Amino acid sequence: MKLRTYAMRVLGATLLATSGTVPVKAQDITIGTILSTTGRAAFLGEDMKRGMEIAVEEINAKGGVLGKKIKWIFYDTESQSVKGVNAVKRLISQDKVAMVVGGGSMSGIALAVLPMTERAKVPFISTEGSMQIVNPVAKRPFTFKSTADDDQVVARALDYLKKKGVKKFALLHSTTGFGQSALAQTKKVAPQYDMTVVFEAFGPADTDLTPQLTRIKERGAQAVIIWTVTPAGVVALKQMQQLGMQKMYRLHSYGFVSQRYMKLAGDAAKDLLLVSVKFPVGDDLPDSDKAKKKILSLIAKYKNKYGREPNQFVAQTYDAIHLAVIAINKAKSSDSVNIRNALQSITGYDGASGTFNFSKKRHSGLSKNDLVLVKWEDGRFKLADY
Amino acid sequence: MDFEAKLLQLIFAGISTGAVYALIAVGFNVIFKSTDAINFSQGEWVMMGGLIAATAIGAGQMPLVIACIIAVLAVATIGGLSERLTVFPMRRPTPILITLITIGLAICTKSLVMLILGKLPVGYKPFTGETPIKIAGATIHPQSLWILGITAVFMVATHFFFERTTMGKAMRAAAADRQAAALVGISVRNSILISFVIAAAAGAIAGVIITPMTFMVYDNGTMLGFKGFSAAMLGGLGNLYGALVGGLTLGLLEALAGGYVSSQFKDAVAFLVLLLVLFARPAGILGQRDITRV
Numbered sequence: 272m273k274l275r276t277y278a279m280r281v282l283g284a285t286l287l288a289t290s291g292t293v294p295v296k297a298q299d300i301t302i303g304t305i306l307s308t309t310g311r312a313a314f315l316g317e318d319m320k321r322g323m324e325i326a327v328e329e330i331n332a333k334g335g336v337l338g339k340k341i342k343w344i345f346y347d348t349e350s351q352s353v354k355g356v357n358a359v360k361r362l363i364s365q366d367k368v369a370m371v372v373g374g375g376s377m378s379g380i381a382l383a384v385l386p387m388t389e390r391a392k393v394p395f396i397s398t399e400g401s402m403q404i405v406n407p408v409a410k411r412p413f414t415f416k417s418t419a420d421d422d423q424v425v426a427r428a429l430d431y432l433k434k435k436g437v438k439k440f441a442l443l444h445s446t447t448g449f450g451q452s453a454l455a456q457t458k459k460v461a462p463q464y465d466m467t468v469v470f471e472a473f474g475p476a477d478t479d480l481t482p483q484l485t486r487i488k489e490r491g492a493q494a495v496i497i498w499t500v501t502p503a504g505v506v507a508l509k510q511m512q513q514l515g516m517q518k519m520y521r522l523h524s525y526g527f528v529s530q531r532y533m534k535l536a537g538d539a540a541k542d543l544l545l546v547s548v549k550f551p552v553g554d555d556l557p558d559s560d561k562a563k564k565k566i567l568s569l570i571a572k573y574k575n576k577y578g579r580e581p582n583q584f585v586a587q588t589y590d591a592i593h594l595a596v597i598a599i600n601k602a603k604s605s606d607s608v609n610i611r612n613a614l615q616s617i618t619g620y621d622g623a624s625g626t627f628n629f630s631k632k633r634h635s636g637l638s639k640n641d642l643v644l645v646k647w648e649d650g651r652f653k654l655a656d657y
Numbered sequence: 658m659d660f661e662a663k664l665l666q667l668i669f670a671g672i673s674t675g676a677v678y679a680l681i682a683v684g685f686n687v688i689f690k691s692t693d694a695i696n697f698s699q700g701e702w703v704m705m706g707g708l709i710a711a712t713a714i715g716a717g718q719m720p721l722v723i724a725c726i727i728a729v730l731a732v733a734t735i736g737g738l739s740e741r742l743t744v745f746p747m748r749r750p751t752p753i754l755i756t757l758i759t760i761g762l763a764i765c766t767k768s769l770v771m772l773i774l775g776k777l778p779v780g781y782k783p784f785t786g787e788t789p790i791k792i793a794g795a796t797i798h799p800q801s802l803w804i805l806g807i808t809a810v811f812m813v814a815t816h817f818f819f820e821r822t823t824m825g826k827a828m829r830a831a832a833a834d835r836q837a838a839a840l841v842g843i844s845v846r847n848s849i850l851i852s853f854v855i856a857a858a859a860g861a862i863a864g865v866i867i868t869p870m871t872f873m874v875y876d877n878g879t880m881l882g883f884k885g886f887s888a889a890m891l892g893g894l895g896n897l898y899g900a901l902v903g904g905l906t907l908g909l910l911e912a913l914a915g916g917y918v919s920s921q922f923k924d925a926v927a928f929l930v931l932l933l934v935l936f937a938r939p940a941g942i943l944g945q946r947d948i949t950r951v
Contacts, residue, residue, distance in 0.1 A: 311776075311876075313776065314776065314777075446921065471920045472920045472921040472923075473920060473923075474880075474923075474924060476876075476877055476880040476881075478674065478677075478867060478870070478871035478881075479670050479673070479674045479870075479871070479911075479912070481666060481667065481669070481670035481912065481916075482667055482670060482911075482912050482913075482914075482915030482916035482920060482923065483915060483920045485663055485666050485667060485670075485916055486915075486916060486920070489663060501778075501874075502778040502780075502871070502872040502873075502874060505778075505780070505872055506870070506871050506872065509787075509870070510798075512787070512789075513787075513789040513796055513798050514666075514789075514796055515789075515796070531777055531778065532778075535778065535779075535780045535872060538787070
């Protein structure tokens with residue numbers, strides 16, 4: 272039985288090959304993605320994946336890229352670097368992808384897989400946060416990223432504080448990689464603003480921040496920038512209220528733009544400002560803002576498809592797929608060096624996260640102009656400083 | 658902020674975290690007493706207490722007091738069930754086996770809670786408002802007073818249970834000498850069950866009273882358990898009053914280290930002192946060395 276089917280197949284194939292009347296099917300362009308839709312980072316991964324789904328559908332509906340459809344291959348990395356490494360191995364050696372877009376929803380995973388994409392010279396657009404992913408560029412010529420950099424987030428916060436005449440502020444950061452990066456960048460950026468900084472740290476699972484806050488109060492800081500993604504950030508807000516520090520300028524980084532946390536903080540989130548991408552406040556943006564249309568249409572598509580409001584993580588992956596396709600179009604082939612060169616030459620692309628400008632020296636496309644300050648009011652985020 | 662006010666503020670902070678550590682440490686001690694094992698699922702019970710109470714209030718629309726009582730009862734039941742399902746069936750439960758089993762229990766508990774109750778951080782309103790109370794330039798959260806009060810009541814009740822009730826005395830006897838206790842008709846197996854129930858209840862109470870201040874996520878248990886374990890070690894494993902002394906000392910150490918040394922090394926300083934104390938007194942502050950008569 273088996274032998275017969277095999278023989279028929281061989282026969283069929285020979286016939287096809289010799290007859291020459293059936294056109295060889297144009298090969299699809301494959302893009303591979305790894306994200307964490309389960310595990311610790313699942314709250315990010317789910318929407319990130321959907322952002323890509325929407326982008327791929329859009330592109331294929333318009334005829335794909337270079338006259339071919341995009342074949343999109345997705346693997347769940349379960350919030351574990353090991354799974355990410357295995358998945359990328361498979362994407363490169365078995366699936367033979369033209370590009371990898373998305374790096375497992377966690378900076379740690381993106382950092383773990385990029386040596387492989389670099390070695391295989393497969394262009395990689397990371398959708399994760401850490402600046403280390405694309406720096407130094409000379410050592411990572413094939414790696415790009417579609418998210419804002421920490422130094423720009425710090426600069427955006429300090430722009431605001433400078434406007435308010437603040438001379439001394441405190442950075443209250445978690446001891447995780449996310450917080451340590453903020454510490455390093457603030458040390459670099461703050462001197463440019465002529466401000467002095469009080470540094471205080473806390474563990475991601477800490478339940479009491481009174482000692483740190485007491486020190487901040489004692490040193491006379493006029494503002495506090497809190498940098499974390501864990502509920503300790505809510506504890507900080509509540510205890511600031513308890514210690515009578517709610518009159519200070521209080522800012523949270525983009526890691527805390529979450530309705531859940533705002534609801535938990537309740538009263539304590541009053542007058543709090545958060546540095547964010549424009550996505551959560553798409554409605555409030557002036558019509559002249561180029562991201563506005565993209566954001567509103569993405570939200571509409573998402574709601575239509577999945578029946579609920581998306582969060583801001585959907586934008587960074589949606590943009591990443593579009594950037595990948597623009598690069599392939601520009602490169603006119605799936606040759607990796609051409610795609611890399613094309614990615615480096617993308618300037619002025621208006622996506623849902625903002626305007627992307629890449630260059631040979633900068634593989635991170637967004638700037639601080641793509642960041643805004645938002646506040647939590649009447650049960651939703653509103654634009655506070657544009 | 659002047660010196661006294663800052664010191665007082667840090668002491669308030671230290672005592673209220675310390676009280677929670679003490680409650681968790683009680684759980685470690687009770688189980689250690691009856692089995693000679695370290696119970697690594699203690700922290701998960703704390704986490705479960707907070708999450709169940711929050712779910713009962715949020716999804717179940719129950720009043721706060723009832724939700725908290727339900728959470729404590731539920732976790733105590735789960736503690737007892739865990740013992741009956743894992744430790745009880747063992748023919749010869751050695752301390753090392755029980756310790757290993759509790760590690761498995763901890764992983765199971767954490768995963769099940771994540772699957773059933775979800776991954777999002779939860780919280781609920783403090784028992785009596787959020788207006789901080791001002792004392793000599795420092796402030797204290799009303800919930801901190803609740804934490805101190807409930808811890809004190811629980812400690813007194815546990816003391817009373819072990820000193821005055823027949824069951825408590827039987828458990829102490831079983832802890833002191835298992836064979837001798839069994840000979841006079843005390844069920845050692847049941848005393849292990851009761852110790853699991855008490856430990857789970859202590860953990861759940863800790864979880865229920867801190868969640869309004871610190872919120873709770875499914876993966877908070879490990880760190881809380883670790884802190885409680887350190888407090889138990891510091892005070893002297895197996896000693897009820899050691900839990901109180903150890904918990905408060907650890908809480909104060911952390912707060913003062915964070916306030917006067919460096920918040921980056923807050924935990925490091927606290928644990929360094931823990932190490933030094935254990936070098937000088939390996940059995941902990943109140944612990945007694947085993948004396949063997951030769």
